[in-house]
Amino acid sequence: xxxxxxPVPLTGRFEAVVAGGGPAGAxxxxxxxxxxxxxxxxxxxxxxxxxxxxxIGETLPPAARPxxxxxxxxxxxxxxxxxxxPGTDASxxxxxxxxxxxxxxxxxxxxxxxRARFDAFLREAAVAAGARxxxxxxxxxxxxxxEQHLLVRERDGTVREVCSDWVVDATGRRALIGRRLAVRxxxxxxxxxxxxxxxxxxxxxPGDLELRTLVEAVPDGWWYTARVPAGRVVAHLTDADLAPAxxxxxxxFRYAAARTRHVRDRLSGYDPGDSPxxxxxxxxxxxxxxxxxxxxxxxxxxxxxFDPLSSQGILTALHTGGRAGRTVDRCLAGDTGALxxxxxxxxxxxxxxxxxxxxxxxxxxxxxxxxxxxxxxGRPH
Numbered sequence: 283x284x285x286x287x288x289p290v291p292l293t294g295r296f297e298a299v300v301a302g303g304g305p306a307g308a309x310x311x312x313x314x315x316x317x318x319x320x321x322x323x324x325x326x327x328x329x330x331x332x333x334x335x336x337x338i339g340e341t342l343p344p345a346a347r348p349x350x351x352x353x354x355x356x357x358x359x360x361x362x363x364x365x366x367x368p369g370t371d372a373s374x375x376x377x378x379x380x381x382x383x384x385x386x387x388x389x390x391x392x393x394x395x396x397r398a399r400f401d402a403f404l405r406e407a408a409v410a411a412g413a414r415x416x417x418x419x420x421x422x423x424x425x426x427x428x429e430q431h432l433l434v435r436e437r438d439g440t441v442r443e444v445c446s447d448w449v450v451d452a453t454g455r456r457a458l459i460g461r462r463l464a465v466r467x468x469x470x471x472x473x474x475x476x477x478x479x480x481x482x483x484x485x486x487x488p489g490d491l492e493l494r495t496l497v498e499a500v501p502d503g504w505w506y507t508a509r510v511p512a513g514r515v516v517a518h519l520t521d522a523d524l525a526p527a528x529x530x531x532x533x534x535f536r537y538a539a540a541r542t543r544h545v546r547d548r549l550s551g552y553d554p555g556d557s558p559x560x561x562x563x564x565x566x567x568x569x570x571x572x573x574x575x576x577x578x579x580x581x582x583x584x585x586x587x588f589d590p591l592s593s594q595g596i597l598t599a600l601h602t603g604g605r606a607g608r609t610v611d612r613c614l615a616g617d618t619g620a621l622x623x624x625x626x627x628x629x630x631x632x633x634x635x636x637x638x639x640x641x642x643x644x645x646x647x648x649x650x651x652x653x654x655x656x657x658x659x660g661r662p663h
């Protein structure tokens with residue numbers, strides 16, 4: 283199918299509109315386009331080059347390899363300049379580091395992504411498959427007479443309406459469409475404070491070459507750091523009500539990192555004066571119920587979001603995006619069981635996540651009286 287990259291006539295009607303151009307939305311559009319559907323991908327990013335802003339969520343586990351193969355993207359992805367991730371070192375349940383290597387994983391190593399480039403790669407694949415793309419921001423949604431109507435704001439401020447038979451909500455944790463049609467259930471109060479350190483160390487030479495992810499539990503939560511193409515991401519995870527105000531400043535974040543044992547050592551080659559004030563983002567588990575309804579389906583973080591400890595966020599976005607695209611295609615073909623099948627698929631993902639989440643947090647028992655750990659290990663607040 284020829285890629286449709288020219289101006290998109292928003293006055294027309296599409297079979298499907300995908301709101302959000304992250305991994306879930308791009309894959310949903312890709313699947314729909316390959317099925318021969320007339321699909322529009324609405325993405326608020328800038329035209330041309332991806333945004334330079336750093337986006338947290340950079341780990342792609344080895345299990346993504348067969349999924350990328352099934353999507354026909356593995357060869358092109360392998361040629362991109364993402365960093366391999368050979369495993370994880372963790373101080374969890376013990377002050378000592380314990381390593382988990384991908385050496386014997388049947389799928390090979392994982393990756394630390396350049397997220398902006400990865401997201402752009404997926405959008406380009408969707409367009410190459412025949413999806414149309416519009417650089418605009420979704421600001422509203424309504425359903426009338428079996429049609430889905432999206433209000434989008436163009437880059438010049440113009441507001442237009444887009445009509446379709448189906449809409450995929452891939453707007454991330456905001457769930458701009460799903461939150462008005464379903465109930466969002468939040469798991470806890472987890473937030474992430476994170477920053478990106480430059481690729482070069484304090485001596486001006488290239489930064490460290492350690493590619494393993496490092497995770498370290500502390501009394502008020504946990505830290506992780508990972509080498510990414512742009513440098514090194516450092517993040518502290520805690521509950522919103524437990525985060526001290528000073529953690530929002532560059533000095534306060536550096537001070538907190540310096541009180542760790544292993545993360546501090548991993549950062550030793552970086553210039554402490556080159557760490558900007560941290561960004562903050564929600565990091566709690568989240569579930570949308572129901573995940574779909576007449577004329578709409580949610581995917582990615584809009585339908586199910588994970589605690590970053592799982593390292594499954596991007597993988598799940600790819601899975602749910604692909605399944606959401608196939609679900610809409612089945613609905614357009616008259617399959618009345620497609621939505622129930624999608625809900626059952628998500629139930630399986632959620633059950634596995636909650637099982638592993640509970641087991642992982644239960645392994646850390648060093649600070650049973652601290653609110654962060656007491657909340658996660660079944661004790662009263």
